[in-house]
Amino acid sequence: MSHDLRICFVGDSFTAGVGDETALGYVGRITAAAWHRGVATTAYNLGVRRDTSAEIRRRAEAEVLARLLAASGDTHAVVFCFGANDVTFEDGMPRVPLEATLDNAAALLGWSAARWTTLMLGPPPALHDAAHDTRTAALSPELAAVAHAVQVPFLPLHGPLSAQAAWRHGAARGDGIHPDAAGYAAMAALIEAWAPWRVLTGGG
Template identity: 75%
Template sequence: MRACFVGDSFTAGVGDATTLGWVGRCAAAAWGRGVAVTAYNLGIRRDTSADIRRRAEAEVLARLVGTPGDAQAVVFCLGLNDTTFEDGMPRVPTEQTLDNAAALLDWSAARWPTLLLGPPPALHDAVQDARVAALSPLLEALTERFAVPFLPLHAALSHSSAWRGGAARGDGVHPDAAGYATVAALVEAWEPWLELTGG
């Protein structure tokens, strides 16, 4: 199975000294179930949904086209960087975030099994975190249009001592290995992911 994981620093696993992040842990767990996953981590630090929309097609096609014998999937995780304020305004307004997400899901779900993870909390900034909390259900409602499964991360991670503690020990934003292990556990308990990876 070939799977592309497209997102920002939280997809890339920034802050994890093991370099596994949640993507590496989920791929390893799938191998443990007998599914040989080639996990393409396409997370780029500071990327917004607009950045991801610009690059996703070329990056995903380069990895999934021409492999007809393999199962394939695309997993997106986006939104937190959109809510960051720069020069007194969000980097990406909510309406544009939803438009970007819709374009990505429409394109991807027409070709491969596609999943969307909601943005994690912004623990370093309570005001931004409120914007993230408001965005998550809007993204979830959007996924229903495309029959794409959605995993909300914000609420679960907001109450996770491993995530909060890991961020506090690091740069205040990104967790450590224990925090990413918490995300991996949420994904591993998620039926749509298990259906793709032999759970």
């Protein structure tokens, strides 16, 4: 093994792997692939169902520091994935207004990037609801711009996953939002092919 890598995956139900009957989600799959490349990887899954960027902002610092601060000598990283819940409508308005979402993203990414290698995954599609999905699609480039401003690599997932039959069919078979194992495998494959992730995990 070349080095020890500790990664916090901070996000919502997609990070938690909701809907995956194998209980691996994307986090388990890309962590296993890193091990296969010879990188001893500890993955901390900090995904919480229904969490918005505001809720993640409130908890991220304490949760990440508890896992990375004492781990001297290892390589540390944080991977964020959020936004889908921000654009969910409740009482006729989004749970988090766009301006607040972008402010939360800037605070989270800036705080993390000042300390560790930080990556961001764009929100996946919300194929159960066309209006929600349109809002998710519109949010992705806005989040990408925030990430770019603080020099955090950003991987758009909405477009590629919308085109993936495995994601569409998996979500349709489940609750309409979360995919099954095949859908998460498709998400993991996109991350595995992404240069910043490969560099971090020994495949670049």
